[in-house]
Amino acid sequence: MSNKRPETKLVPVPSVNKIPERDVDKSPILEAQHLGIDFGGLTAVNEFNMAIGRTEIAGLIGPNGAGKTTVFNLLTKVYQPTRGTILLDGMDTHNMNTVQVNRAGIARTFQNIRLFDNLSVEDNVKIGMHNAIHSGVLSSVLRLPSYWREEKIAHERALELLSIFDMQDLAGAKAGSLPYGAQRRLEIVRALGTNPSLLLLDEPAAGMNPSETAELMENIVKIRDTFQIAILLIEHDMSLVMGICEGICVLNFGQIIAKGTPTEIQNNPEVIKAYLGGGKEA
Amino acid sequence: MKRLATMKKSTRNNLFTYALVIAAFVVVQALRVGPGIGSMLEGQLIPICAYVTMALALNLVVGISGELSLGHAGFMSIGAFAGSAFAMALQDSVGLSPLRLALAMVFGALIAAVLGFLIGIPVLRLNGDYLAIVTLAFGEIIKSIATNVYLGMDGNGLHFSFLNDTMDLSDGGVELIRGPMGVMNSQRISTFIAGFVLVLAALTIIFNLVNSRTGRAIMAARDNRIAAESVGISVTKYKMIAFVTSAALAGAAGTLYGCSQTTFVATRFDFNTSILILVFVVLGGLGNMWGSVIAATALTILPEALRQFSELRMLVYAIVLILVMLATNNPTLRGFFTRLFRREREGADAGVRAVKGGGGHE
Numbered sequence A: 001m002s003n004k005r006p007e008t009k010l011v012p013v014p015s016v017n018k019i020p021e022r023d024v025d026k027s028p029i030l031e032a033q034h035l036g037i038d039f040g041g042l043t044a045v046n047e048f049n050m051a052i053g054r055t056e057i058a059g060l061i062g063p064n065g066a067g068k069t070t071v072f073n074l075l076t077k078v079y080q081p082t083r084g085t086i087l088l089d090g091m092d093t094h095n096m097n098t099v100q101v102n103r104a105g106i107a108r109t110f111q112n113i114r115l116f117d118n119l120s121v122e123d124n125v126k127i128g129m130h131n132a133i134h135s136g137v138l139s140s141v142l143r144l145p146s147y148w149r150e151e152k153i154a155h156e157r158a159l160e161l162l163s164i165f166d167m168q169d170l171a172g173a174k175a176g177s178l179p180y181g182a183q184r185r186l187e188i189v190r191a192l193g194t195n196p197s198l199l200l201l202d203e204p205a206a207g208m209n210p211s212e213t214a215e216l217m218e219n220i221v222k223i224r225d226t227f228q229i230a231i232l233l234i235e236h237d238m239s240l241v242m243g244i245c246e247g248i249c250v251l252n253f254g255q256i257i258a259k260g261t262p263t264e265i266q267n268n269p270e271v272i273k274a275y276l277g278g279g280k281e282a
Numbered sequence B: 001m002k003r004l005a006t007m008k009k010s011t012r013n014n015l016f017t018y019a020l021v022i023a024a025f026v027v028v029q030a031l032r033v034g035p036g037i038g039s040m041l042e043g044q045l046i047p048i049c050a051y052v053t054m055a056l057a058l059n060l061v062v063g064i065s066g067e068l069s070l071g072h073a074g075f076m077s078i079g080a081f082a083g084s085a086f087a088m089a090l091q092d093s094v095g096l097s098p099l100r101l102a103l104a105m106v107f108g109a110l111i112a113a114v115l116g117f118l119i120g121i122p123v124l125r126l127n128g129d130y131l132a133i134v135t136l137a138f139g140e141i142i143k144s145i146a147t148n149v150y151l152g153m154d155g156n157g158l159h160f161s162f163l164n165d166t167m168d169l170s171d172g173g174v175e176l177i178r179g180p181m182g183v184m185n186s187q188r189i190s191t192f193i194a195g196f197v198l199v200l201a202a203l204t205i206i207f208n209l210v211n212s213r214t215g216r217a218i219m220a221a222r223d224n225r226i227a228a229e230s231v232g233i234s235v236t237k238y239k240m241i242a243f244v245t246s247a248a249l250a251g252a253a254g255t256l257y258g259c260s261q262t263t264f265v266a267t268r269f270d271f272n273t274s275i276l277i278l279v280f281v282v283l284g285g286l287g288n289m290w291g292s293v294i295a296a297t298a299l300t301i302l303p304e305a306l307r308q309f310s311e312l313r314m315l316v317y318a319i320v321l322i323l324v325m326l327a328t329n330n331p332t333l334r335g336f337f338t339r340l341f342r343r344e345r346e347g348a349d350a351g352v353r354a355v356k357g358g359g360g361h362e
């Protein structure tokens, strides 16, 4: 990777993010331009600019309360941005809601896990695949052949997706009964079920032990490689972020204070200052 | 039996419910053909089927979709009035009474479904307990309207008037709905068998719906709205599907009930009835369909059966309430019923193998 930002006229905004070499000639999958949101008087995020390549693994880091989760909520339209533009594959998502943004290609996991606890692991994944299967009310109630066909495909696909994390044997277990780490992995599988082109992971390694984290790192790269998708992740575990992210964006008090490669970020005095003074975690 | 052992728990639960309903029907039918079941119980059979269907319908909304409806008696009322009037209007054109009843039920269900849809449009987009408030108002409004409707039919076709009877029917005309005096059925075409078929149909519709892409989306919307939207599920749409299906079933149950009575009035379907149906659902357990069947049956028979106890009536009623609640919501007892159905289950985790069984009941 070169140290200079690749020349690409397709990324007009001052994105300092490194677009990976393999994506250089392509337009970014996601561009956030001057994105911002206020909650009452509080500006939670301001002037957020970022571009993510089509098969890039990018990181979003910063102290607690910096506004990272808020950025995810903006990108997925859980919150409507007060300012700025989000371009998904070149398309303005201004008029889209959460559901439409997902159908357009953004899937996510949640910092505070949001699984369907009372349903089985397999059903959780199938719910993620909702728009990939098509049987309607009538074919379901009448158990038409199309229902059985779709259910069979959904079942096989769900197990296939679960096998990424070697979880296919847990398919029948209740999602809420899984250990913490497995719940985080299940959220990723459910998100993948929606067939995204951009996957947002909010603290995927939180609560995991070092060996689980190491395995997760491998799997995140594997997911990118097999599905050829972009991944943006929020994470406090620096070994994970520095280990697999190609571009990193650092947020502090809602502002981007640095962007660059892992090496650049590690040596950036602003970043060091933000983390040493004020921030709780590194 | 071997297949039962490898089934998903929900599939086994569903089979148990079907078995319960069919067994009850067979026993009652056998008794009716043989020694008889007594005139008190005989008269309760169709209402029981109607209320069981009502409880199942409401359980779809409250238990499966997680919304509260306090006006389900309103949908029953619509079904009773519209269905009975439709059946009477068809009296000459459709001779076969089971067919006429079936058509009337479909009509009652359709009208109730349309109203359910209209209520759902503004309400189900909102996040919160607005449905409870609006359905409560709906139930009261339907009661007032139905009390003031006059509908009749003669050689010139249908006549309708509101508040005052200005229909002026020609000779040979029939009054279908008579304002505060309600409906006077010239016919009682509902049968216990029809009621049984309706309960089975309701169970089939609900179970098949729940165990499908649609049902999963309904439950996802119930359990976590934000997560459901994040995977591209339109929460409003699936709450609507559950609510409209429920309204339709309630409408059909209303028609069954209406066509079993010589006469009935709109105040029969008031707020108390809505709450009674909610009590069936809560007692039977949210989302637990066989619980609804048992609770609705027990609590429909009970007031009649308790007449002989006079003073002790309320006490016995309360005790039965508690017993039903214990029976249907008790994990041990539920486990017992479930175990009845999987004698051959050997150790291993049921869920994992269930998956291999594919879709249990074909």
Ligand SMILES: Nc1ncnc2c1ncn2[C@@H]1O[C@H](COP(=O)(O)OP(=O)(O)O)[C@@H](O)[C@H]1O
Binding pocket: A039, A042, A044, A062, A063, A064, A065, A066, A067, A068, A069, A070, A071
């Ligand atoms: N819905 C909301 N209403 C008001 N303030 C909010 C809301 N969501 C987030 N915030 C505020 O935005 C700031 C950033 O929060 P968040 O994005 O969760 O931080 P983090 O970087 O730890 O994920 C915090 O000060 C938080 O209190």
Ligand SMILES: [Mg+2]
Binding pocket: A068, A069, A070, A111
């Ligand atoms: Mg956060």
